[in-house]
Amino acid sequence: xxxxxxxxxxxxxxxxxxxxxxxxxxxxxxxxxxxxxxxxxxxxxxxxxxxxxxxxxxxxxxxxxxxxxxxxxxxxxxxxxxxxxxxxxxxxxxxxxxxxxxxxxxxxxxxxxxxxxxxxxxxxxxxxxxxxxxxxxxxxxxxxxxxxxxxxxxxxxxxxxxxxxxxxxxxxxxxxxxxxxxxxxxxxxxxxxxxxxxxxxxxxxxxxxxxxxxxxxxxxxxxxxxxxxxxxxxxxxxxxxxxxxxxxxxxxxxx
Amino acid sequence: xxxxxxxxxxxxxxxxxxxxxxxxxxxxxxxxxxxxxxxxxxxxxxxxxxxxxxxxxxxxxxxxxxxxxxxxxxxxxxxxxxxxxxxxxxxxxxxxxxxxxxxxxxxxxxxxxxxxxxxxxxxxxxxxxxxxxxxxxxxxxxxxxxxxxxxxxxxxxxxxxxxxxxxxxxxxxxxxxxxxxxxxxxxxxxxxxxxxxxxxxxxxxxxxxxxxxxxxxxxxxxxxxxxxxxxxxxxxxxxxxxxxxxxxxxxxxxxxxxxxxxxxxxxxxxxxxxxxxxxxxxxxxxxxxxxxxxxxxxxxxxxxxxxxxxxxxxxxxxxxxxxxxxxx
Numbered sequence: 020x021x022x023x024x025x026x027x028x029x030x031x032x033x034x035x036x037x038x039x040x041x042x043x044x045x046x047x048x049x050x051x052x053x054x055x056x057x058x059x060x061x062x063x064x065x066x067x068x069x070x071x072x073x074x075x076x077x078x079x080x081x082x083x084x085x086x087x088x089x090x091x092x093x094x095x096x097x098x099x100x101x102x103x104x105x106x107x108x109x110x111x112x113x114x115x116x117x118x119x120x121x122x123x124x125x126x127x128x129x130x131x132x133x134x135x136x137x138x139x140x141x142x143x144x145x146x147x148x149x150x151x152x153x154x155x156x157x158x159x160x161x162x163x164x165x166x167x168x169x170x171x172x173x174x175x176x177x178x179x180x181x182x183x184x185x186x187x188x189x190x191x192x193x194x195x196x197x198x199x200x201x202x203x204x205x206x207x208x209x210x211x212x213x214x215x216x217x218x219x220x221x222x223x224x225x226x227x228x229x230x231x232x233x234x235x236x237x238x239x240x241x242x243x244x245x246x247x248x249x250x251x252x253x254x255x256x257x258x259x260x261x262x263x264x265x266x267x268x269x270x271x272x273x274x
Numbered sequence: 275x276x277x278x279x280x281x282x283x284x285x286x287x288x289x290x291x292x293x294x295x296x297x298x299x300x301x302x303x304x305x306x307x308x309x310x311x312x313x314x315x316x317x318x319x320x321x322x323x324x325x326x327x328x329x330x331x332x333x334x335x336x337x338x339x340x341x342x343x344x345x346x347x348x349x350x351x352x353x354x355x356x357x358x359x360x361x362x363x364x365x366x367x368x369x370x371x372x373x374x375x376x377x378x379x380x381x382x383x384x385x386x387x388x389x390x391x392x393x394x395x396x397x398x399x400x401x402x403x404x405x406x407x408x409x410x411x412x413x414x415x416x417x418x419x420x421x422x423x424x425x426x427x428x429x430x431x432x433x434x435x436x437x438x439x440x441x442x443x444x445x446x447x448x449x450x451x452x453x454x455x456x457x458x459x460x461x462x463x464x465x466x467x468x469x470x471x472x473x474x475x476x477x478x479x480x481x482x483x484x485x486x487x488x489x490x491x492x493x494x495x496x497x498x499x500x501x502x503x504x505x506x507x508x509x510x511x512x513x514x515x516x517x518x519x520x521x522x523x524x525x526x527x528x529x530x531x532x533x534x535x536x537x538x539x540x541x542x543x544x545x546x547x548x549x550x551x552x553x554x555x556x557x558x559x560x561x562x563x564x565x566x567x568x569x570x571x572x573x574x575x576x577x578x579x580x581x582x583x584x585x586x587x588x589x590x591x592x593x594x595x596x597x598x599x600x601x602x
Contacts (some may be wrong), residue, residue, distance in 0.1 A: 022386075029383050037371030040412060105365035109428065112331045114356035115384040 023116035030123020034097065035130060044093060048135040052086045053142050059206060060146055067207050072237065076151075079143040080160075080232035081205030083136055084225065087168035088196055090132040091175030094124045095188040098179030107267075118264045125172035132168040136161065151238045160235035163248055167228050170255040171196075177263040205229045224251040284309045284436050284467035285330065289339035291491075292325050299325040301491040302339065307469060307484075309344075309435075312462050314482025315471040316578070318586075322491040323471035324364065327440045330469065331361045344435050344467075357385070360429030360437045364444060368424050370414040374405050377413060378428055385432040392431075399427040403457065419450030426457065436467045443477060455480060475578035485578075489586045499578065506576045506584045508533075510546045511557050516567030517541075527560045547573075 038044060059078050069077040098121070101107045110120045140148075150157050175192055182188035202216055203209070203225035209217045220226050231248035234241035287305035291298070300322045307313040315323050328334040330343055332352040341348045346355035368377045375396050382392025400409040403423040413421060422442065429437055442458065443451040458481055462468055472478050478485050479499050486496040495502060511532075515524055518541030525536045528545040531553065536545035547553045554571060561568060 026384060029380060033369065033372065033376075033380055036376065037369070040371050104370075105363045105367035106369060108328075108331075108333055108363055109361065109367040109381070110384070111333050112356060112359065112361040113381065113384045114353060114386065 023119055023122070026115045026119030027122040027126060030119055031126040032123075034124055034127035038131065047092075048090075048131055049138045052082070052135060052139050055086075056082055056139060056142050056146070063206075068211075069208060072239070073147070075143065075147045076149065076237050077233070078206065079139070079148045080236055081203075081229045083139050083143075083164065084167065084228045084232055085200040085205055086135060086139060087132050087164050088171045088200060088225070089192070090128055090135060090168045091125070091172035092189070092192060093131060094121075094128055094172050095175035095179035095182070095192055096185045098124060098176060099182055099185045099188045102180065103184075111267075117268055118260075121173070121176045121260075121263055121267055125169060125176060128172040129165055129169055132165060133161075136164055136168075150236055152236055156235045156238075159245075160232055163228075163231060163235065163245065163252075166249065166252045170252040170259070173256055173259040173263055177259055177266060180263060180266045199223060200225050203229060224248075224255075227251055283307060284311075285313070285341070285343050285469060287326075287330070287339070287341045290326070290329060290336045290341055291338045292322075292329060292334065292336050299491050300329075300336070303488070303491070303493055305486060305493070305496075307467060309467050310462075310465045311483040312458075312468040312470060312481055314478030314485040315469060315488060316473070316475065316478045316485055316582070317471075317488040318473055321488045323488060324440055325491075326488075327361075327438050327469070327471055331359055331438050332356060357432065358435045360432065360434035362422075362426045362429040362437070362439050362442055364441045368413050368421055368428065371412060373410050373412055374400055374416070374424050375409040377424060378431060381428045382431045387432075395431060399430060403427045417450075419446055419453065422446060422450070422454060423457065426454070430461070434466070436469065437461065439468060439470045441471055441473065443472070443474065451477075475582060479578050487582065487585055494585050495581075502578065502581045503576045506581050508546070508548070509550060509573055509575055510544050511553055512572055512574055513543045513545075513557065513561065513568055514570040515541045515543065516569055520566045523564055524561060524566050527564045527566065528557060530560060531556050 056078070059082065060075055064074040064078065067074055098107075101110075101120075107120065152160075174196075178191050179188050182191055202212075202220050203223045204220060205225060209220035209226065212220060227244055227247045228251065230239070231241075231244040233239040234244050283306050285305060285307035287303055290300055290303045292300040303322070303326060305313070305326075315326065317323050325334065329336050330341055330348055332348055332355060335349050343355055344358055346352075346358070348355060368374075369380070372380065375393070378396030378399055379389070379392045382395050383389060385392075387395065397406075397409070400406045403426070405420060405423060405427070408416060408420060413424060416424065426439070426442065429439075439458070443454050446454065455477070458468065458470070462481075468481075470478070470481060482499070484496065484498050485502060487494050487502070495505070497505075511528070513524060513528070515521060521538040521541065521543060524543045525538045525545075528536045528543060531547065532545035533548045534546045536543050538544070545557070550573060554573060557571060558568070
């Protein structure tokens with residue numbers, strides 16, 4: 020167990036010291052989500068009726084959940100590169116804790132996820148987003164956000180190990196998760212959708228995540244969403260972390 | 275996990291098989307490598323060399339058969355074995371976004387060394403591999419040869435008893451290759467056991483104490499370089515003809531003195547002989563008597579190329595640029 024913690028820390032450190040050396044990654048974390056916020060707020064926002072809530076207040080918790088779910092992309096692409104460049108072979112030949120390569124990656128994602136969440140919140144505040152909740156709830160919102168992001172990092176870890184190229188890792192993640200985030204309450208109220216989509220949106224974990232964030236940050240009625248969101252995140256983690264570690268152990272991918 | 279006996283062989287492989295789907299990568303391989311020696315595993319692309327190295331370094335489990343490295347079973351004692359081996363792969367497995375020193379320090383710490391000790395060891399290895407000046411630079415700026423040296427250094431971080439080098443010089447320019455050979459020779463002189471895979475015959479010839487030739491997942495020959503060459507039939511007289519059209523007549527003439535039927539190709543006739551003594555004079559005599567003109571004549575030992583050709587029926591291919599060894 021001590022090995023697991025030390026080795027995870029070593030790998031996390033490795034993934035973090037390279038960040039400032041790859042500025043294009045930092046840009047992907049920050050510029051792209053800002054662009055999306057501005058697009059939705061100013062291009063689509065005027066046409067979307069969110070009842071008593073200002074659209075910017077409705078949008079920020081939604082878009083921040085979408086963004087955090089994709090934070091694990093760095094893990095998918097990075098792991099895939101490690102597989103193809105033989106680094107995974109080297110790690111697997113070392114007497115290190117088996118899950119550490121993946122755990123180190125996903126832990127490093129928490130840091131980058133936190134940074135990008137802060138950038139989004141600041142952008143939101145600049146264009147008019149206002150928290151309407153006690154400080155404890157706001158902090159709790161950040162914690163929930165990071166938990167959701169961490170769970171999805173493991174989904175992407177598996178994608179990174181299974182995919183044959185970084186490009187396919189990219190498109191697998193995109194095709195699987197992007198529609199899920201849109202058919203939810205993230206950008207528009209599901210009540211405006213056709214019945215089939217609406218039924219799907221209502222049970223979509225993204226709806227639960229987003230509504231939990233709204234409950235914590237803008238004080239919309241909680242209705243148990245927060246615990247529902249925690250449970251969903253833990254379930255995703257409990258399913259995908261063992262799958263990814265098993266994949267890593269057996270032999271790192273094709274190619 | 276009892277400590278292995280000191281005098282034991284470093285690597286013992288018995289009947290190891292491995293298939294990937296329908297592709298049989300290894301079909302029952304046996305291998306013995308005594309401690310402190312270099313075994314050259316020689317074979318063309320797809321022969322199963324990398325698969326065997328991956329099994330011996332605990333990256334793959336064999337379908338059948340057993341393999342032990344310094345007494346540790348590669349499956350049952352994998353965790354303990356990993357402390358004692360170093361692997362330098364076909365791809366230079368270094369993190370491109372870290373500096374040379376950061377790479378080595380990371381590997382040292384993953385072997386369990388404290389940070390300061392890992393850093394010291396890293397600096398020591400950089401010095402030894404002539405990378406001290408580049409040690410603070412991100413490795414994406416390194417040349418191919420520098421990356422290979424760093425990769426090899428990473429394999430040596432924990433002072434392993436056995437080092438596996440999977441095609442260590444594939445893709446390197448001749449000068450970097452020579453430098454890497456010298457490094458490997460220095461390593462061996464310190465008593466490290468090395469298993470080296472290569473498709474370069476000259477590399478095996480120069481570095482290996484004994485050579486195992488594998489093709490299609492089977493061991494087809496093993497022995498020292500000299501033993502393998504003797505198998506192909508020792509020495510031969512080679513004559514370069516003035517007129518390639520004389521090849522058939524020349525072969526017939528030399529047939530009177532040859533141990534086996536001479537062969538002819540591209541205006542060169544090659545005749546295996548039993549002894550060195552007087553054979554050149556005899557050959558010149560026989561050919562002159564037939565009025566056949568010669569540009570050159572010499573006596574030569576077979577190369578590993580000849581060995582390979584006679585064992586496998588095909589030449590050892592030149593490595594292609596895009597290495598796709600076998601299913602991984």
